[in-house]
């Protein structure tokens with residue numbers, strides 16, 4: 256089941272996860288859920304998506320996922336996995352075809368460091384549009400974002416596997432939504448597309 260429908264408080268919980276699927280509890284424009292989606296899609300894993308109304312969460316979702324955050328994964332056996340880096344690593348291990356993470360510890364550490372670098376960028380996709388909307392001067396924030404992108408681009412080529420994921424992030428619905436609404440990140444993101 257993949258539906259645009261958003262499950263809110265008072266909704267009936269979706270049925271069990273089909274045997275050959277995994278379930279992603281998500282929100283369409285969540286950059287963290289997008290990480291899990293990128294891995295699911297890259298590996299060709301069959302999954303269904305349940306979108307959660309994060310402003311009015313169903314009790315059954317809070318019972319499954321104690322932080323009440325998306326992404327959260329659920330298996331047909333009822334196992335629940337949350338926190339985006341943990342969901343990505345879990346998927347990579349459980350579905351070993353087309354491994355995304357290197358098997359050697361240093362390579363794995365490099366990819367995780369790249370993710371930490373990118374995590375410093377994500378909040379700006381919200382801070383800048385929100386500041387603009389409130390009539391604030393966001394030039395300082397834009398300069399900070401540009402500096403963080405420059406650092407990302409300067410990372411050693413050994414991080415390239417993860418760089419592809421960063422590019423996919425930028426092309427994804429989260430960032431694209433902000434382009435569509437606010438346009439102004441366009442120039443800053445140009446280099447990474």
Ligand SMILES: N[C@@H](CCC(=O)N[C@@H](CS)C(=O)NCC(=O)O)C(=O)O
Nearest residue numbers: 285286287309324325326338339340
């Ligand atoms: N550290 C978490 C962050 C996930 C997160 O903050 N997701 C947001 C949506 S983009 C959320 O679920 N917010 C609901 C809330 O804060 O109650 C991860 O990496 O998965």
